[in-house]
Amino acid sequence: MSETPRIVQVAVPAPLRRTFDYLPPSSGDPRPGVRVRVPLGRGRAVVGVVTGTATASSVPTARLKAVLGVLDEEPLLPPEVMDLLTWAADYYHHPIGEVMQSALPVRLRGDRPASAAGDSVWAITAAGRAVNEASLNRTPLRLRLLSALKKEEQGLTADELVRISARWQAGMKALVAAGWVARRERDCLAPVPRTLLPPPALNAAQADAVRAVLASRAFRVFLLHGVTGSGKTEVYLRAIEAVLATGRQTLVLVPEIALTPQLVDRFRSRFGVAIAVLHSGLSDGERACGWLSARAGKAAIVLGTRSAVFTPLPRLGLIVVDEEHDGSYKQQDGFRYSGRDVAVMRARRSGVPIVLGSATPSLESLYQVQRGRYAYLSLPDRAGAANPPALDLLDMRRLAPDESLSRPLRQAIGECLARREQAMLFLNRRGFAPVWFCPDCGWLAPCSRCDARLTLHRASARLRCHHCGAEGPVPKHCPACGSERLRALGEGTERVEGALQRMFPEARIVRIDRDTTRRKGSLESAFARVRAGEADILVGTQMLAKGHDFPNVTLVGVINADQGLYSVDFRAGERLFQQIVQVSGRAGRAEKPGRVLIQTYHPDHGLFGALRLGDYRQFADDALLERREAGYPPFSFLALLRAESSSPGGALKFLGLARSLAERCPRAELEIMDPVPSPMERRAGRHRAQLLVQSRRRAPLHAFLREWLSLLEEAREARRVRWSLDVDPADL
Numbered sequence: 001m002s003e004t005p006r007i008v009q010v011a012v013p014a015p016l017r018r019t020f021d022y023l024p025p026s027s028g029d030p031r032p033g034v035r036v037r038v039p040l041g042r043g044r045a046v047v048g049v050v051t052g053t054a055t056a057s058s059v060p061t062a063r064l065k066a067v068l069g070v071l072d073e074e075p076l077l078p079p080e081v082m083d084l085l086t087w088a089a090d091y092y093h094h095p096i097g098e099v100m101q102s103a104l105p106v107r108l109r110g111d112r113p114a115s116a117a118g119d120s121v122w123a124i125t126a127a128g129r130a131v132n133e134a135s136l137n138r139t140p141l142r143l144r145l146l147s148a149l150k151k152e153e154q155g156l157t158a159d160e161l162v163r164i165s166a167r168w169q170a171g172m173k174a175l176v177a178a179g180w181v182a183r184r185e186r187d188c189l190a191p192v193p194r195t196l197l198p199p200p201a202l203n204a205a206q207a208d209a210v211r212a213v214l215a216s217r218a219f220r221v222f223l224l225h226g227v228t229g230s231g232k233t234e235v236y237l238r239a240i241e242a243v244l245a246t247g248r249q250t251l252v253l254v255p256e257i258a259l260t261p262q263l264v265d266r267f268r269s270r271f272g273v274a275i276a277v278l279h280s281g282l283s284d285g286e287r288a289c290g291w292l293s294a295r296a297g298k299a300a301i302v303l304g305t306r307s308a309v310f311t312p313l314p315r316l317g318l319i320v321v322d323e324e325h326d327g328s329y330k331q332q333d334g335f336r337y338s339g340r341d342v343a344v345m346r347a348r349r350s351g352v353p354i355v356l357g358s359a360t361p362s363l364e365s366l367y368q369v370q371r372g373r374y375a376y377l378s379l380p381d382r383a384g385a386a387n388p389p390a391l392d393l394l395d396m397r398r399l400a401p402d403e404s405l406s407r408p409l410r411q412a413i414g415e416c417l418a419r420r421e422q423a424m425l426f427l428n429r430r431g432f433a434p435v436w437f438c439p440d441c442g443w444l445a446p447c448s449r450c451d452a453r454l455t456l457h458r459a460s461a462r463l464r465c466h467h468c469g470a471e472g473p474v475p476k477h478c479p480a481c482g483s484e485r486l487r488a489l490g491e492g493t494e495r496v497e498g499a500l501q502r503m504f505p506e507a508r509i510v511r512i513d514r515d516t517t518r519r520k521g522s523l524e525s526a527f528a529r530v531r532a533g534e535a536d537i538l539v540g541t542q543m544l545a546k547g548h549d550f551p552n553v554t555l556v557g558v559i560n561a562d563q564g565l566y567s568v569d570f571r572a573g574e575r576l577f578q579q580i581v582q583v584s585g586r587a588g589r590a591e592k593p594g595r596v597l598i599q600t601y602h603p604d605h606g607l608f609g610a611l612r613l614g615d616y617r618q619f620a621d622d623a624l625l626e627r628r629e630a631g632y633p634p635f636s637f638l639a640l641l642r643a644e645s646s647s648p649g650g651a652l653k654f655l656g657l658a659r660s661l662a663e664r665c666p667r668a669e670l671e672i673m674d675p676v677p678s679p680m681e682r683r684a685g686r687h688r689a690q691l692l693v694q695s696r697r698r699a700p701l702h703a704f705l706r707e708w709l710s711l712l713e714e715a716r717e718a719r720r721v722r723w724s725l726d727v728d729p730a731d732l
């Protein structure tokens, strides 16, 4: 009698929405969540994750290959995370193997052992600290290395040392021999401070919020709505404190840009516990180490960005998602999940409460409050003594601006500087000017690879495309008519900085945008200078707005609020409102009253009415009514099929085929639109198009998508274009 063959199902890193079957290794069936090495295709071996076992396969046993090796004794991904990933792969209709890969730290995607060893570093010893640097004058390399290590308590890795000198190894040898430097492992968990800061006494609204969250022992979603500075973070900290006291772990998600050293310090100095910080700026080693510490239960708090939502936490007790409305929670390529939505699903599956916090909650979340699905908690006042800033609109139709700065704004800046306070100006456009233009024939410098104009960067004397990165010199003559009178049209941060410097020659101006903060640490040092009072005016993009506390900023100017007022995207109004509230939140955070000035050519736009009243709920209620009438989310569910091809028309042609294949799928309760060119049809030399599918209910949409994708994957035309499906797309 032959035994029933056992089959091991493995999620392999391949763009296929299914698992692969293998025969078990002689050591027995590996458990789900364990990494295995398996053959894939001809002569290739890959690392995959076991998802389960079965007794039968659709592939004849004789053709099945065996698992080559088992990499983990214990499942690297525990059942809770495996369940979540399986759900996510299904919901986003994304290949399970790629979903599993994106949940693992890079270091653990291959066959490296899962040991929580930190990066190997060289660190200064006590003897090294005592060295008189003058004695090293004749060995400058050693001197440089030693003084770098003096500043870096955590030690430096080989990669980091190379940046100090390509020949660092020679110098290091001597330093180690002298006993001044030693090798060790860098601890990836933020060190626990010796003295902890006592928490402030909560105000009544905060206390109510904390009480409500802690009263919930099971899954429940809380929407914590409070303006910037109203004390939301304080509510998180108190709730976390109580969860920690019961021996459980907390997962805290924040937008990438908000995960600053100050935020980490604020958490650290409150709790005497190990915190794993997970974000994209870490080395692979640090990331793996923090992830494994969380999985081992060693880190009591995980503070991380989007992908930290998949971190294994054996004793999860609470999830917090700060700035829940923030666009960066949505991954924009590959596995296009929403970190916030996955977090809510995780809380539900794990039976724990989740707090979504925001000054400007997403309409999706507010709708769940209206329906009674989410509990609404509000912090109506700013914590401490701060008052809300006064907000004024500047009607630009009547005010002749000087280089985009109207007189009232210039005057307010002058007064602010005279009071020795700081002013902050926003403009969502970096570079000098968005257009390089010929006044004689109307030529506008185009990007040769995109349907877009090139931006002038004057300091570096380049024209750059902000969509594909293409760049080139600035032509002096018009290529169309030969005119020599080419000039810059419109304003970017670089131009405004220059104008301010001319208007306020004494002022110390700091510009913050992607151009000025490319170097690692430069953003932080710029912010540190502002906080230390070494700057009078800050000018920058949205980068400036998030999560940073500058107590001496009392004036906020929005230079151009009109981008987005009349956009085709139905979410543009919501985003604009959120941005302005966010930006306004920077003014007058401490005891000094703040003022916000907004320049607009459309002061009568309805959005500004609600904004002036400071009534986000009113705005949201109105916007939700509009969405209901138009049948947009959250009153419907969307999926967007995107395609791009190198030849013109290729993407549209493929989507035309997709449209006709849709006729063969279950289409009840669905609206399937016609394929259209993307808003920017040509980008980086590729032609792009999209097709929208919409339904009032989720179930029919997903049933349709499942069948539709199977047909698309089989279609031969599908191999000629790049295509992807975006479930719950963030922009259309």
Ligand code: ADP
Binding pocket: 200, 201, 202, 203, 206, 226, 227, 228, 229, 230, 231, 232, 233, 234, 235, 383, 384
């Ligand atoms: P948010 O997260 O909503 O922006 P924070 O929690 O950061 O607000 O609070 C803003 C500021 O007010 C912080 O400096 C914080 O320490 C302080 N703060 C918060 N709650 C209180 C309170 N109850 N009493 C005094 N100060 C508070």
Ligand code: ZN
Binding pocket: 438, 439, 440, 441, 442, 443, 478, 479, 480, 481, 482, 483
């Ligand atoms: Zn011309």
Ligand code: ZN
Binding pocket: 447, 448, 449, 450, 452, 465, 466, 467, 468, 469, 470, 683, 684
């Ligand atoms: Zn381009």
